[in-house]
Amino acid sequence: MxxxxxxxxxxxxxxxxxxxxxxxxxxxxxxxxxxxxxxxxxxxxxxxxxxxxxxxRARVHRVDGHVFDAGPTVxxxxxxxxxxxxxxxxxxxxxxxxRPVSPFYRIRFDDGTCFDYSGDAQAMRDAVRRLAPDDVDGYERFLATSRRIFEVGFEQLAHVPFDRWTDMARVLPDLMRLQAWRTVYGMAAAHVRDPRLRTVLSFQSLLVGGNPFATTSVYCLIAFLERRWGVHFPVxxxxxxxxxxxxxxxxxxxxxxxxxxxxxxxxxxxxxxxxxxxxxxxxxxxxxxxxxxxxxxxxxxxxxxxxxxxxxxxxxxxRYSMSLFVWYFGTRRQHPDLAQHTILLGPRYRELLTDIFDRHRLAQDFSVYLHRPTATDPGLAPCGRDTFYALAPVPHLGSGTDWQREAEPFRQAVQRRLEETVLPGLGEEITASMVLTPQQFQDELGSFRGAAFGLxxxxxxxxxxxxxxxxxxxxxxxxxxxxxxxxxxxxxxxxxxxxxxxxxxxxxxxxxx
Structure with a gap:
Protein backbone atom coordinates (compact mmCIF):
# COMPACT_ATOMS: atom_id res chain seq x y z
CA MET A 1 0.00 0.00 0.00
CA ARG A 57 17.43 8.16 -28.31
CA ALA A 58 15.78 11.25 -29.79
CA ARG A 59 18.07 13.59 -27.88
CA VAL A 60 19.73 16.49 -29.69
CA HIS A 61 23.40 17.34 -30.08
CA ARG A 62 24.53 20.88 -30.87
CA VAL A 63 28.09 21.26 -32.17
CA ASP A 64 29.55 24.46 -33.62
CA GLY A 65 26.18 25.74 -34.81
CA HIS A 66 25.03 22.40 -36.23
CA VAL A 67 21.90 20.76 -34.77
CA PHE A 68 22.04 16.96 -34.88
CA ASP A 69 18.96 14.86 -34.16
CA ALA A 70 20.51 11.84 -32.52
CA GLY A 71 17.82 9.35 -33.44
CA PRO A 72 14.56 9.24 -35.44
CA THR A 73 14.53 11.28 -38.64
CA VAL A 74 11.41 10.04 -40.48
CA ARG A 99 7.10 19.56 -44.04
CA PRO A 100 6.60 16.77 -46.59
CA VAL A 101 9.79 15.18 -47.90
CA SER A 102 10.10 14.09 -51.54
CA PRO A 103 11.48 11.76 -52.59
CA PHE A 104 10.94 9.70 -49.47
CA TYR A 105 14.31 8.03 -50.12
CA ARG A 106 16.87 8.12 -52.88
CA ILE A 107 18.36 4.66 -53.19
CA ARG A 108 21.79 4.50 -54.81
CA PHE A 109 22.97 1.06 -55.85
CA ASP A 110 26.64 0.15 -55.76
CA ASP A 111 26.93 0.60 -59.54
CA GLY A 112 25.71 4.20 -59.27
CA THR A 113 22.13 3.58 -60.44
CA CYS A 114 19.63 5.63 -58.44
CA PHE A 115 15.97 5.02 -57.64
CA ASP A 116 13.78 7.77 -56.20
CA TYR A 117 11.19 6.21 -53.88
CA SER A 118 8.23 8.56 -53.43
CA GLY A 119 4.53 8.75 -52.66
CA ASP A 120 3.59 9.78 -56.19
CA ALA A 121 1.85 6.77 -57.76
CA GLN A 122 2.72 7.63 -61.37
CA ALA A 123 6.29 8.63 -60.54
CA MET A 124 6.77 5.29 -58.77
CA ARG A 125 5.40 3.34 -61.72
CA ASP A 126 7.76 5.23 -64.02
CA ALA A 127 10.72 4.62 -61.71
CA VAL A 128 9.93 0.90 -61.51
CA ARG A 129 9.56 0.76 -65.31
CA ARG A 130 13.02 2.33 -65.78
CA LEU A 131 14.62 -0.03 -63.25
CA ALA A 132 12.74 -3.26 -64.00
CA PRO A 133 10.29 -2.90 -66.90
CA ASP A 134 8.93 -6.44 -66.52
CA ASP A 135 8.02 -5.87 -62.86
CA VAL A 136 5.55 -2.97 -63.04
CA ASP A 137 2.50 -5.20 -62.60
CA GLY A 138 4.25 -7.14 -59.83
CA TYR A 139 5.03 -3.90 -58.04
CA GLU A 140 1.36 -2.91 -58.18
CA ARG A 141 0.39 -6.29 -56.73
CA PHE A 142 2.96 -5.85 -53.96
CA LEU A 143 1.51 -2.45 -53.08
CA ALA A 144 -2.00 -3.94 -53.00
CA THR A 145 -0.71 -6.65 -50.66
CA SER A 146 0.94 -3.99 -48.50
CA ARG A 147 -2.41 -2.22 -48.23
CA ARG A 148 -4.19 -5.38 -47.07
CA ILE A 149 -1.50 -6.00 -44.46
CA PHE A 150 -1.71 -2.36 -43.33
CA GLU A 151 -5.48 -2.58 -42.88
CA VAL A 152 -5.05 -5.51 -40.48
CA GLY A 153 -1.58 -5.07 -39.00
CA PHE A 154 -1.73 -1.33 -38.39
CA GLU A 155 -5.34 -0.17 -38.42
CA GLN A 156 -6.71 -3.15 -36.46
CA LEU A 157 -3.86 -4.50 -34.35
CA ALA A 158 -1.18 -1.83 -33.77
CA HIS A 159 -3.05 -0.24 -30.84
CA VAL A 160 -4.56 -3.45 -29.40
CA PRO A 161 -2.67 -5.13 -26.53
CA PHE A 162 -1.97 -8.86 -26.63
CA ASP A 163 -2.41 -9.80 -22.97
CA ARG A 164 -3.54 -13.41 -23.44
CA TRP A 165 -2.60 -16.21 -25.80
CA THR A 166 -6.23 -16.20 -26.94
CA ASP A 167 -5.64 -12.68 -28.31
CA MET A 168 -2.97 -14.17 -30.56
CA ALA A 169 -5.16 -17.14 -31.50
CA ARG A 170 -7.93 -14.76 -32.52
CA VAL A 171 -5.77 -12.98 -35.13
CA LEU A 172 -3.82 -16.00 -36.39
CA PRO A 173 -6.26 -16.69 -39.24
CA ASP A 174 -5.83 -13.12 -40.50
CA LEU A 175 -2.05 -13.35 -40.17
CA MET A 176 -1.95 -16.65 -42.03
CA ARG A 177 -4.26 -15.29 -44.74
CA LEU A 178 -1.82 -12.37 -45.14
CA GLN A 179 1.11 -14.82 -45.25
CA ALA A 180 2.79 -13.41 -42.14
CA TRP A 181 4.96 -16.51 -42.14
CA ARG A 182 6.80 -15.08 -45.12
CA THR A 183 9.67 -12.68 -44.60
CA VAL A 184 9.67 -9.11 -45.88
CA TYR A 185 12.12 -10.05 -48.62
CA GLY A 186 10.19 -13.21 -49.36
CA MET A 187 7.00 -11.19 -49.88
CA ALA A 188 8.80 -8.81 -52.24
CA ALA A 189 10.33 -11.75 -54.11
CA ALA A 190 6.88 -13.31 -54.51
CA HIS A 191 5.79 -10.29 -56.54
CA VAL A 192 8.85 -8.98 -58.44
CA ARG A 193 11.85 -10.63 -60.07
CA ASP A 194 14.49 -7.93 -60.37
CA PRO A 195 16.92 -8.23 -57.41
CA ARG A 196 17.35 -4.46 -57.22
CA LEU A 197 13.60 -3.90 -56.99
CA ARG A 198 13.36 -6.61 -54.34
CA THR A 199 15.88 -4.58 -52.36
CA VAL A 200 13.88 -1.38 -52.86
CA LEU A 201 10.74 -3.09 -51.55
CA SER A 202 12.38 -4.73 -48.54
CA PHE A 203 14.96 -2.38 -47.03
CA GLN A 204 12.35 -0.51 -44.92
CA SER A 205 12.33 -3.26 -42.29
CA LEU A 206 15.86 -2.11 -41.42
CA LEU A 207 14.29 1.17 -40.27
CA VAL A 208 12.72 -0.78 -37.40
CA GLY A 209 15.75 -2.97 -36.72
CA GLY A 210 14.73 -6.03 -38.73
CA ASN A 211 16.62 -8.19 -41.19
CA PRO A 212 14.45 -8.25 -44.36
CA PHE A 213 15.38 -11.93 -44.75
CA ALA A 214 14.02 -12.83 -41.28
CA THR A 215 11.48 -10.13 -40.36
CA THR A 216 7.84 -11.11 -40.64
CA SER A 217 6.15 -9.80 -43.78
CA VAL A 218 3.69 -7.93 -41.54
CA TYR A 219 6.24 -5.12 -41.80
CA CYS A 220 5.51 -4.84 -45.52
CA LEU A 221 2.74 -2.55 -44.29
CA ILE A 222 5.35 0.22 -44.14
CA ALA A 223 5.15 0.65 -47.91
CA PHE A 224 1.45 1.50 -47.81
CA LEU A 225 1.74 3.46 -44.56
CA GLU A 226 4.24 5.78 -46.28
CA ARG A 227 1.99 6.03 -49.34
CA ARG A 228 -1.04 6.79 -47.14
CA TRP A 229 0.40 9.62 -45.01
CA GLY A 230 3.70 10.50 -46.66
CA VAL A 231 7.12 11.12 -45.10
CA HIS A 232 7.59 14.35 -43.16
CA PHE A 233 10.23 16.25 -41.26
CA PRO A 234 9.61 18.88 -38.56
CA VAL A 235 11.10 22.34 -38.87
CA ARG A 319 17.03 -12.57 -30.84
CA TYR A 320 17.93 -8.89 -31.02
CA SER A 321 18.08 -6.23 -33.68
CA MET A 322 21.28 -4.94 -35.20
CA SER A 323 23.04 -1.95 -33.75
CA LEU A 324 24.08 1.24 -35.48
CA PHE A 325 27.20 3.27 -36.10
CA VAL A 326 26.26 6.90 -36.60
CA TRP A 327 28.62 9.66 -37.72
CA TYR A 328 27.28 13.18 -37.24
CA PHE A 329 29.11 15.83 -39.24
CA GLY A 330 28.77 19.29 -40.69
CA THR A 331 30.19 20.74 -43.90
CA ARG A 332 31.32 24.26 -44.71
CA ARG A 333 29.18 24.38 -47.87
CA GLN A 334 25.75 23.17 -48.96
CA HIS A 335 25.03 20.21 -51.24
CA PRO A 336 21.69 21.01 -52.91
CA ASP A 337 21.82 17.98 -55.22
CA LEU A 338 21.56 15.56 -52.29
CA ALA A 339 18.13 14.36 -51.12
CA GLN A 340 17.20 14.48 -47.45
CA HIS A 341 17.24 10.68 -47.18
CA THR A 342 19.77 8.76 -49.27
CA ILE A 343 20.39 5.01 -49.02
CA LEU A 344 23.89 4.15 -50.28
CA LEU A 345 23.88 0.40 -50.84
CA GLY A 346 27.14 -1.49 -50.70
CA PRO A 347 28.23 -4.33 -53.00
CA ARG A 348 26.40 -6.98 -50.93
CA TYR A 349 22.84 -7.11 -49.59
CA ARG A 350 21.84 -10.55 -48.28
CA GLU A 351 25.43 -11.47 -47.42
CA LEU A 352 26.05 -8.25 -45.50
CA LEU A 353 22.85 -8.70 -43.52
CA THR A 354 23.88 -12.27 -42.72
CA ASP A 355 27.16 -10.93 -41.34
CA ILE A 356 25.31 -8.37 -39.23
CA PHE A 357 22.38 -10.41 -37.91
CA ASP A 358 23.53 -14.04 -37.95
CA ARG A 359 27.31 -14.15 -37.85
CA HIS A 360 27.56 -11.01 -35.69
CA ARG A 361 30.65 -9.99 -37.59
CA LEU A 362 31.78 -6.47 -38.43
CA ALA A 363 32.35 -6.67 -42.19
CA GLN A 364 34.70 -4.55 -44.25
CA ASP A 365 31.87 -3.39 -46.52
CA PHE A 366 28.67 -1.67 -45.42
CA SER A 367 25.62 0.26 -46.57
CA VAL A 368 24.94 3.80 -45.37
CA TYR A 369 21.82 5.85 -44.72
CA LEU A 370 22.80 9.50 -45.29
CA HIS A 371 20.48 12.03 -43.65
CA ARG A 372 20.65 15.67 -44.73
CA PRO A 373 18.05 17.52 -42.63
CA THR A 374 19.16 20.89 -44.01
CA ALA A 375 17.53 19.88 -47.30
CA THR A 376 14.24 20.69 -45.54
CA ASP A 377 15.34 23.03 -42.76
CA PRO A 378 18.51 25.05 -43.52
CA GLY A 379 18.29 26.48 -40.00
CA LEU A 380 19.81 23.28 -38.61
CA ALA A 381 23.25 24.47 -39.77
CA PRO A 382 25.08 27.80 -39.82
CA CYS A 383 24.29 29.92 -42.86
CA GLY A 384 25.66 28.39 -46.07
CA ARG A 385 26.52 25.05 -44.44
CA ASP A 386 24.96 21.56 -44.26
CA THR A 387 24.23 19.19 -41.41
CA PHE A 388 24.43 15.42 -41.95
CA TYR A 389 24.44 12.12 -40.27
CA ALA A 390 25.66 8.89 -41.84
CA LEU A 391 24.26 5.72 -40.31
CA ALA A 392 25.58 2.22 -40.97
CA PRO A 393 23.86 -0.93 -39.62
CA VAL A 394 26.39 -3.01 -37.69
CA PRO A 395 26.21 -6.05 -35.39
CA HIS A 396 25.18 -5.61 -31.78
CA LEU A 397 27.76 -6.15 -29.05
CA GLY A 398 27.43 -9.91 -29.36
CA SER A 399 30.04 -9.48 -32.09
CA GLY A 400 32.70 -8.71 -29.48
CA THR A 401 33.83 -5.66 -31.46
CA ASP A 402 36.00 -3.27 -29.47
CA TRP A 403 34.43 0.01 -30.51
CA GLN A 404 36.91 2.11 -28.56
CA ARG A 405 39.49 0.81 -31.00
CA GLU A 406 37.34 0.43 -34.12
CA ALA A 407 35.26 3.63 -34.03
CA GLU A 408 37.71 5.95 -35.77
CA PRO A 409 38.85 3.47 -38.45
CA PHE A 410 35.20 2.71 -39.21
CA ARG A 411 34.34 6.42 -39.36
CA GLN A 412 37.19 6.93 -41.81
CA ALA A 413 35.88 4.07 -43.94
CA VAL A 414 32.43 5.68 -43.99
CA GLN A 415 34.01 9.00 -44.97
CA ARG A 416 35.90 7.35 -47.83
CA ARG A 417 32.71 5.72 -49.05
CA LEU A 418 30.92 9.06 -49.07
CA GLU A 419 33.83 10.73 -50.88
CA GLU A 420 33.78 7.99 -53.54
CA THR A 421 30.04 8.34 -54.13
CA VAL A 422 28.05 11.49 -53.28
CA LEU A 423 30.37 13.81 -51.33
CA PRO A 424 33.69 14.17 -53.20
CA GLY A 425 36.24 16.20 -51.27
CA LEU A 426 34.36 15.70 -47.99
CA GLY A 427 37.56 15.55 -45.96
CA GLU A 428 38.28 19.21 -46.76
CA GLU A 429 34.78 20.37 -45.81
CA ILE A 430 34.14 18.96 -42.33
CA THR A 431 33.34 21.58 -39.70
CA ALA A 432 31.92 19.39 -36.91
CA SER A 433 32.19 15.68 -36.15
CA MET A 434 31.03 13.17 -33.53
CA VAL A 435 30.06 9.49 -33.50
CA LEU A 436 27.63 7.12 -31.77
CA THR A 437 28.70 3.46 -31.44
CA PRO A 438 26.97 0.26 -30.28
CA GLN A 439 28.90 0.58 -27.02
CA GLN A 440 27.22 3.93 -26.41
CA PHE A 441 23.83 2.43 -27.23
CA GLN A 442 24.44 0.09 -24.31
CA ASP A 443 26.25 2.38 -21.86
CA GLU A 444 24.43 5.67 -22.45
CA LEU A 445 21.04 4.62 -23.82
CA GLY A 446 20.50 1.40 -21.88
CA SER A 447 20.09 -0.92 -24.87
CA PHE A 448 20.73 -4.58 -24.08
CA ARG A 449 23.81 -5.66 -26.07
CA GLY A 450 23.70 -2.28 -27.76
CA ALA A 451 20.84 -3.48 -29.98
CA ALA A 452 19.46 -0.20 -31.29
CA PHE A 453 15.86 -1.43 -31.71
CA GLY A 454 15.54 -4.05 -28.97
CA LEU A 455 14.04 -7.44 -29.79
Missing part, protein backbone atom coordinates in the same frame (compact mmCIF):
# COMPACT_ATOMS: atom_id res chain seq x y z
CA UNK A 2 1.16 3.55 -0.68
CA UNK A 3 1.70 5.86 2.25
CA UNK A 4 -0.29 9.07 1.82
CA UNK A 5 0.64 12.36 3.37
CA UNK A 6 -1.94 13.88 5.71
CA UNK A 7 -2.57 16.67 3.22
CA UNK A 8 -3.73 14.07 0.68
CA UNK A 9 -6.69 13.06 2.84
CA UNK A 10 -9.97 15.00 2.99
CA UNK A 11 -11.46 15.84 6.38
CA UNK A 12 -14.77 14.00 5.84
CA UNK A 13 -13.85 10.71 4.20
CA UNK A 14 -11.21 8.02 4.25
CA UNK A 15 -10.87 8.06 0.45
CA UNK A 16 -7.90 9.98 -1.00
CA UNK A 17 -8.79 13.31 -2.59
CA UNK A 18 -5.78 13.41 -4.85
CA UNK A 19 -5.18 12.46 -8.43
CA UNK A 20 -3.51 9.05 -8.75
CA UNK A 21 0.20 9.22 -9.53
CA UNK A 22 1.94 7.60 -12.51
CA UNK A 23 5.71 7.38 -12.83
CA UNK A 24 7.05 7.07 -16.38
CA UNK A 25 10.58 5.71 -16.74
CA UNK A 26 12.27 7.23 -19.79
CA UNK A 27 11.41 10.21 -21.97
CA UNK A 28 11.70 8.71 -25.43
CA UNK A 29 8.75 9.24 -27.73
CA UNK A 30 6.92 6.30 -26.15
CA UNK A 31 7.35 7.65 -22.63
CA UNK A 32 6.44 11.21 -23.54
CA UNK A 33 3.33 10.08 -25.42
CA UNK A 34 2.33 7.87 -22.48
CA UNK A 35 2.70 10.80 -20.09
CA UNK A 36 0.52 13.05 -22.26
CA UNK A 37 -2.18 10.40 -22.50
CA UNK A 38 -2.19 9.73 -18.77
CA UNK A 39 -2.23 13.44 -17.98
CA UNK A 40 -5.21 13.91 -20.29
CA UNK A 41 -6.98 11.11 -18.40
CA UNK A 42 -6.67 12.71 -15.01
CA UNK A 43 -3.39 11.26 -13.77
CA UNK A 44 -0.63 13.17 -12.05
CA UNK A 45 2.52 12.23 -13.96
CA UNK A 46 6.24 12.28 -13.20
CA UNK A 47 8.61 11.42 -16.06
CA UNK A 48 12.11 10.31 -15.06
CA UNK A 49 14.94 10.55 -17.60
CA UNK A 50 18.47 9.31 -16.95
CA UNK A 51 20.07 11.71 -19.44
CA UNK A 52 20.43 15.44 -18.90
CA UNK A 53 17.88 16.26 -21.60
CA UNK A 54 14.58 14.65 -22.66
CA UNK A 55 14.17 12.47 -25.72
CA UNK A 56 16.18 9.36 -24.94
CA UNK A 75 7.84 11.03 -39.52
CA UNK A 76 5.38 8.72 -41.30
CA UNK A 77 2.11 8.93 -39.31
CA UNK A 78 1.71 12.57 -38.27
CA UNK A 79 -1.86 12.03 -37.07
CA UNK A 80 -0.46 10.16 -34.06
CA UNK A 81 1.27 13.37 -32.97
CA UNK A 82 -1.75 15.50 -33.86
CA UNK A 83 -3.86 13.32 -31.58
CA UNK A 84 -1.59 14.05 -28.60
CA UNK A 85 -1.84 17.80 -29.12
CA UNK A 86 -5.62 17.52 -29.53
CA UNK A 87 -5.87 15.70 -26.18
CA UNK A 88 -4.46 18.87 -24.62
CA UNK A 89 -6.84 21.17 -26.48
CA UNK A 90 -4.09 22.37 -28.81
CA UNK A 91 -3.16 22.03 -32.47
CA UNK A 92 0.16 20.55 -33.56
CA UNK A 93 0.18 22.76 -36.66
CA UNK A 94 0.02 25.90 -34.50
CA UNK A 95 3.30 24.97 -32.79
CA UNK A 96 5.32 22.72 -35.12
CA UNK A 97 5.50 22.70 -38.90
CA UNK A 98 5.77 19.27 -40.50
CA UNK A 236 13.62 22.49 -36.05
CA UNK A 237 14.31 18.75 -36.28
CA UNK A 238 12.71 15.83 -34.47
CA UNK A 239 14.04 17.32 -31.26
CA UNK A 240 11.41 20.01 -31.75
CA UNK A 241 8.74 17.32 -31.31
CA UNK A 242 10.42 16.23 -28.08
CA UNK A 243 10.31 19.81 -26.81
CA UNK A 244 6.68 20.11 -27.85
CA UNK A 245 5.65 16.94 -26.01
CA UNK A 246 7.56 18.06 -22.91
CA UNK A 247 5.62 21.32 -23.08
CA UNK A 248 2.33 19.42 -23.25
CA UNK A 249 3.24 17.46 -20.12
CA UNK A 250 4.19 20.58 -18.21
CA UNK A 251 0.98 22.27 -19.38
CA UNK A 252 -0.98 19.40 -17.86
CA UNK A 253 0.76 19.92 -14.54
CA UNK A 254 3.08 16.95 -15.01
CA UNK A 255 6.75 16.91 -14.09
CA UNK A 256 9.76 15.96 -16.21
CA UNK A 257 12.97 15.25 -14.28
CA UNK A 258 16.19 14.82 -16.24
CA UNK A 259 19.40 13.44 -14.76
CA UNK A 260 17.28 11.05 -12.67
CA UNK A 261 18.24 7.45 -13.55
CA UNK A 262 15.99 4.74 -12.09
CA UNK A 263 17.75 1.89 -10.30
CA UNK A 264 14.77 -0.29 -9.37
CA UNK A 265 11.04 -0.71 -9.88
CA UNK A 266 9.56 -1.19 -6.43
CA UNK A 267 6.85 -3.76 -5.74
CA UNK A 268 4.59 -4.75 -2.86
CA UNK A 269 2.38 -7.82 -2.87
CA UNK A 270 2.81 -8.38 -6.59
CA UNK A 271 2.10 -4.80 -7.63
CA UNK A 272 4.39 -2.00 -8.80
CA UNK A 273 4.28 0.76 -6.20
CA UNK A 274 7.00 3.16 -7.28
CA UNK A 275 10.67 3.42 -8.13
CA UNK A 276 14.03 3.89 -6.46
CA UNK A 277 16.43 6.27 -8.16
CA UNK A 278 20.17 5.68 -8.40
CA UNK A 279 20.53 8.45 -5.82
CA UNK A 280 18.53 6.38 -3.33
CA UNK A 281 15.41 8.55 -3.54
CA UNK A 282 12.13 6.63 -3.57
CA UNK A 283 9.10 7.86 -5.48
CA UNK A 284 5.73 6.27 -4.74
CA UNK A 285 3.32 5.64 -7.60
CA UNK A 286 0.00 3.97 -8.28
CA UNK A 287 1.29 2.70 -11.63
CA UNK A 288 4.68 2.58 -13.32
CA UNK A 289 5.06 2.95 -17.09
CA UNK A 290 8.43 1.81 -18.40
CA UNK A 291 9.78 3.28 -21.63
CA UNK A 292 13.25 1.84 -21.05
CA UNK A 293 14.62 -0.95 -23.25
CA UNK A 294 12.44 -3.90 -22.24
CA UNK A 295 15.29 -6.43 -21.92
CA UNK A 296 17.36 -4.16 -19.68
CA UNK A 297 14.26 -3.01 -17.78
CA UNK A 298 13.49 -6.57 -16.73
CA UNK A 299 17.14 -7.54 -16.14
CA UNK A 300 18.27 -4.42 -14.30
CA UNK A 301 15.21 -2.71 -12.84
CA UNK A 302 13.00 -5.59 -11.71
CA UNK A 303 14.51 -8.03 -9.18
CA UNK A 304 14.51 -11.69 -10.24
CA UNK A 305 12.00 -12.68 -7.55
CA UNK A 306 9.34 -10.68 -9.39
CA UNK A 307 10.01 -12.26 -12.78
CA UNK A 308 8.44 -15.51 -13.96
CA UNK A 309 8.42 -15.16 -17.73
CA UNK A 310 11.17 -12.71 -18.57
CA UNK A 311 13.98 -14.46 -16.75
CA UNK A 312 17.64 -13.68 -17.43
CA UNK A 313 17.90 -16.92 -19.39
CA UNK A 314 14.97 -16.08 -21.65
CA UNK A 315 16.18 -12.53 -22.23
CA UNK A 316 19.68 -13.68 -23.13
CA UNK A 317 18.41 -16.34 -25.54
CA UNK A 318 16.11 -13.96 -27.42
CA UNK A 456 14.24 -8.38 -33.46
CA UNK A 457 10.83 -8.20 -35.21
CA UNK A 458 10.65 -11.86 -36.23
CA UNK A 459 7.26 -13.61 -36.13
CA UNK A 460 8.20 -15.59 -33.01
CA UNK A 461 8.85 -12.31 -31.19
CA UNK A 462 5.83 -10.35 -32.38
CA UNK A 463 2.48 -9.47 -30.77
CA UNK A 464 1.80 -11.84 -27.83
CA UNK A 465 5.36 -13.18 -28.01
CA UNK A 466 6.89 -9.76 -27.21
CA UNK A 467 7.03 -8.35 -23.67
CA UNK A 468 3.43 -7.34 -23.03
CA UNK A 469 2.27 -3.75 -22.74
CA UNK A 470 0.57 -4.80 -19.50
CA UNK A 471 3.47 -6.50 -17.74
CA UNK A 472 3.14 -10.22 -17.16
CA UNK A 473 5.30 -9.88 -14.06
CA UNK A 474 3.67 -7.18 -11.92
CA UNK A 475 0.25 -5.62 -11.68
CA UNK A 476 0.41 -1.88 -12.20
CA UNK A 477 3.47 -2.08 -14.47
CA UNK A 478 3.09 -1.16 -18.14
CA UNK A 479 5.59 -1.15 -21.01
CA UNK A 480 5.76 1.24 -23.94
CA UNK A 481 8.36 1.79 -26.64
CA UNK A 482 10.23 -0.27 -29.20
CA UNK A 483 10.73 -3.31 -26.94
CA UNK A 484 7.05 -4.12 -26.58
CA UNK A 485 4.06 -4.51 -28.92
CA UNK A 486 3.77 -3.39 -31.70
CA UNK A 487 7.49 -2.67 -32.10
CA UNK A 488 10.05 -0.10 -33.19
CA UNK A 489 9.62 2.98 -35.36
CA UNK A 490 7.74 6.12 -34.40
CA UNK A 491 4.29 4.79 -35.39
CA UNK A 492 5.00 1.70 -33.30
CA UNK A 493 6.17 3.44 -30.14
CA UNK A 494 3.37 6.02 -30.30
CA UNK A 495 0.85 3.21 -30.77
CA UNK A 496 2.27 1.40 -27.74
CA UNK A 497 1.46 4.46 -25.62
CA UNK A 498 -2.01 4.62 -27.15
CA UNK A 499 -2.76 1.22 -25.64
CA UNK A 500 -2.74 2.74 -22.16
CA UNK A 501 -6.12 4.31 -22.95
CA UNK A 502 -7.69 0.85 -22.89
CA UNK A 503 -5.66 -0.59 -20.00
CA UNK A 504 -5.41 2.21 -17.43
CA UNK A 505 -8.63 3.67 -15.97
CA UNK A 506 -9.33 7.39 -15.95
CA UNK A 507 -7.81 9.03 -12.90
CA UNK A 508 -11.26 9.69 -11.45
CA UNK A 509 -12.12 5.99 -11.80
CA UNK A 510 -8.95 4.58 -10.27
CA UNK A 511 -9.81 1.74 -7.87
CA UNK A 512 -7.99 2.58 -4.68
CA UNK A 513 -6.82 -0.37 -2.60
Missing amino acids: LTLAATDLPATTGRPARRPHAVVIGSGFGGLAAAVRLGARGWRVTVLEALEQPGG ITAPHLFEELWAMCGRRLADEIEL GGTGRLVQGLAGLIEGQGGRLRCGAPVAEILAERGRACGVRLASGERIAADIVVCNADSANAYRRLLPAEHRRRWTDRRIERA APVLQQSAWFRPHNRSEELDGLFLVGAGTHPGAGLPGVLSSARMLDGMVPHGSEHAWA
